[in-house]
Amino acid sequence: MVKHAVEANFDGLVGPTHNYAGLSWGNVASKSNVNAVSNPREAALQGLEKMKRLADRGYVQGILPPHERPHIPSLRALGFSGTDAQILERAAKSSPSILAAVSSASSMWTANAATVSPSADTADHRVNFTPANLSAKFHRSIEHAVTGRTLKSIFADEGYFAHHPALPSVSHFGDEGAANHTRLCGHYGEPGVELFVYGRAAFNEQAPAPEKYPARQTLEASKAIARLHGLKDGNRVFAQQNPAAIDAGVFHNDVIAVGNGNTLFYHDMAFLNEEQVLSDIRSRLTGTELEAVRVSSAEVPLEDAVASYLFNSQLLNTPDGMLLAVPGECREVASVSQYLDKLLAAGGPITAVEVFDVKQSMRNGGGPACLRLRVVLNDDELQAMHRGVIITDALYERLTTWVEAHYRDRLAREDLADSMLLDEVRKALDELTGILGLGSIYDFQI
Numbered sequence: 341m342v343k344h345a346v347e348a349n350f351d352g353l354v355g356p357t358h359n360y361a362g363l364s365w366g367n368v369a370s371k372s373n374v375n376a377v378s379n380p381r382e383a384a385l386q387g388l389e390k391m392k393r394l395a396d397r398g399y400v401q402g403i404l405p406p407h408e409r410p411h412i413p414s415l416r417a418l419g420f421s422g423t424d425a426q427i428l429e430r431a432a433k434s435s436p437s438i439l440a441a442v443s444s445a446s447s448m449w450t451a452n453a454a455t456v457s458p459s460a461d462t463a464d465h466r467v468n469f470t471p472a473n474l475s476a477k478f479h480r481s482i483e484h485a486v487t488g489r490t491l492k493s494i495f496a497d498e499g500y501f502a503h504h505p506a507l508p509s510v511s512h513f514g515d516e517g518a519a520n521h522t523r524l525c526g527h528y529g530e531p532g533v534e535l536f537v538y539g540r541a542a543f544n545e546q547a548p549a550p551e552k553y554p555a556r557q558t559l560e561a562s563k564a565i566a567r568l569h570g571l572k573d574g575n576r577v578f579a580q581q582n583p584a585a586i587d588a589g590v591f592h593n594d595v596i597a598v599g600n601g602n603t604l605f606y607h608d609m610a611f612l613n614e615e616q617v618l619s620d621i622r623s624r625l626t627g628t629e630l631e632a633v634r635v636s637s638a639e640v641p642l643e644d645a646v647a648s649y650l651f652n653s654q655l656l657n658t659p660d661g662m663l664l665a666v667p668g669e670c671r672e673v674a675s676v677s678q679y680l681d682k683l684l685a686a687g688g689p690i691t692a693v694e695v696f697d698v699k700q701s702m703r704n705g706g707g708p709a710c711l712r713l714r715v716v717l718n719d720d721e722l723q724a725m726h727r728g729v730i731i732t733d734a735l736y737e738r739l740t741t742w743v744e745a746h747y748r749d750r751l752a753r754e755d756l757a758d759s760m761l762l763d764e765v766r767k768a769l770d771e772l773t774g775i776l777g778l779g780s781i782y783d784f785q786i
C-alpha cells in the first residue's frame with residue numbers, strides 16, 4: 341500500500357563566519373567575489389526569511405545548524421599547536437589560505453550535505469542517508485562528520501532511518517550529495533526513479549571529462565551510494581553531466597537541472613547524452629509520464645543560466661501545478677526573465693514563479709536549491725523524526741532574535757584570526773543546539 345508522504349526541505353542556517361574566500365575553483369561566483377566583505381547577519385536572515393515564506397505556504401520546512409568555524413581540530417590535525425588563540429594567530433601568519441578554508445560557512449549549502457533515498461525506494465524500506473564526503477574541496481571535506489552527527493540526531497529512530505558513513509575521502513569517490521541527485525516519481529510515497537548525475541568516471545581515463553574545471557562527482561561514487569541505499573535497477577539512473585557545462589562553471593548538476601514529481605526542468609547543455617537520459621527515466625517511471633521541460637541555449641544561453649542560477653531554483657508542488665522558487669538574479673538577467681514570463685504563459689506544468697533574495701549566498705555560488713536538503717518522509721517517518729528543527733512561527737522568531745544577538749554584520753578576511761570571533765561562534769552554537777534540542781553535535785561540546 342502506498343503511504344502518504346511529503347517532501348520536507350532542510351535548509352542550512354548560514355553560520356556566523358560566512359565570508360568570501362574564493363575557495364571554489366570552477367565556481368564562478370566564488371572566484372569573482374574573493375575578498376569581498378560579507379555580512380553574515382544579513383546572510384542568515386535572508387536564509388531564515390526564505391524558510392519562513394515556504395513554511396507559511398504550508399511546506400514542511402526544517403533547518404540544519406551551521407558548523408563550528410574556524411575549525412580548530414582541523415588546524416591541530418595540520419600541525420598547528422598551542423592555545424586556540426595561538427593556533428589562529430599562527431595559521432593566519434603562515435597559512436592564511438588554510439585558515440580561510442577551515443573558517444568557511446559552506447555547510448549552509450545543505451544540498452551537498454548528503455544523498456537521501458526515501459523509504460519507498462530502498463531495500464530496507466527505511467529512509468537512507470549518506471553524508472557527502474565533498475572530497476573535491478578541502479574546506480568542504482571537513483563537513484561530513486558533523487553533518488552525519490546532526491542527521492543522526494534528527495533522524496534517530498533506527499526503525500525508520502538508516503545512516504551510512506561518507507564514502508572514502510579520495511577523488512575516485514568524490515561525492516557532492518543531493519546536488520547531483522534528483523528524484524522523479526508520481527506521488528512522493530510511491531517508488532521513484534533516482535537520477536544520479538556524475539561529472540567523470542574515475543577508473544576510466546578514456547571516458548569524457550571536463551578539461552578546465554574539476555568534475556567533483558564520480559560515477560563510482562554515485563554507484564556506491566545507490567548500492568548502499570539498496571536501490572534496484574528500476575529505481576536508479578546514472579547520467580553523465582555535459583563536460584562542456586562543467587567547463588562553463590556548472591560545478592554541480594543542480595546549477596543546470598532540477599526535478600520534482602514527474603517534472604524534469606533542465607537546460608539543453610545539462611547532459612552528455614540527453615536522449616538516453618530521458619529514455620532511461622521514462623522506461624523506469626511508473627504510474628506517471630515524464631514531463632521534460634527543456635530550456636534551449638537559444639532561449640537562455642548557458643552563461644546566463646550560470647549567472648542567474650535559473651536551475652538552482654526549488655521546484656515545489658502546489659495544489660494547482662508547480663512553483664519555481666527562483667533567486668532574485670533571475671529577474672536581473674534579460675533572457676532568463678523573458679523565459680520565465682514565457683514559461684508561465686505556457687500554463688504548466690510550472691504554474692508559478694516566486695523570487696527569493698539570497699544574495700549573500702549567491703555571491704558564493706549558492707542559490708535557493710543549494711541551500712536545502714530534500715527528505716521525502718511518509719506520515720510515520722515525519723512523526724518519528726526530531727521535530728525541534730521544524731520551522732514554526734515561534735522557532736522563526738527565536739532564531740531571528742538569536743542571529744541578531746550573535747552575528748556580525750561585517751566580516752573581512754583579517755577577522756578570521758580574531759579569537760573573539762571563535763568565542764562568539766561557540767557561544768552562539770552552544771545556545772543553538774539548546775534551542776533546536778539537538779544535544780551535543782559539535783567538537784567543542786564533546
Ligand SMILES: N=C(N)NCCC[C@H](NC(=O)CCC(=O)O)C(=O)O
Pocket residue numbers: 359360361362363364367370371444446449451452477480519591592594595704705706707709710711
Ligand atoms: N550547487 C550547490 N548545491 N551548492 C553550492 C555550493 C557552493 C560552494 N561555494 C563555496 O564553497 C565558496 C566558498 C568561498 O569561496 O568562500 C561550493 O563551491 O561548494
